[in-house]
Amino acid sequence: MPSWFRGGLFLCVGVVLTLVSLIQLTSAWRLGRDGLRAQGEVIELNAGPAHPQVRFTTATGATVSYPQGGLVTQHVGDQVTVLYDSANPHDAVLDTVAARYGFAILDTVLALVFLGVSVVDLRRRLPLR
Secondary structure (H helix, E strand, C coil), rough: CCCCHHHHHHHHHHHHHHHHHHEEEEEEEHHHHCEEEEEEEEEEEEECCCCCEEEEEECCCEEEEEEECCCCCCCCCCCCEEEEEEEEEEEEEEEEEHHHHHHHHHHHHHHHHHHHHHHHHHHHHHCCC
């Protein structure tokens, strides 16, 4: 295995994570800019308080229920603000920083760690001339 392989692998993973986080951040930003807000209610917990099932009514009167995943803590009966895409109301998220940007921030931190490790490893193994 070449001496640069590990650093190169970490560099590739860091670049992929950077791209993923940019896509997530762009998507969250666009939903915040173009999306509609509605009041919703947590109707059940799918896998504990971090995975609530949320029901809300759109501006056109349609009732939508969707599973919210991730970096939130809710309980049955909680009233929440939902941000949704009017063209696809099932594309919805709780209107909180953690729900909207949490995974993008986590992926960005991981990307920085992978990129940092790759730079240190590559500089150690491939001396500058």
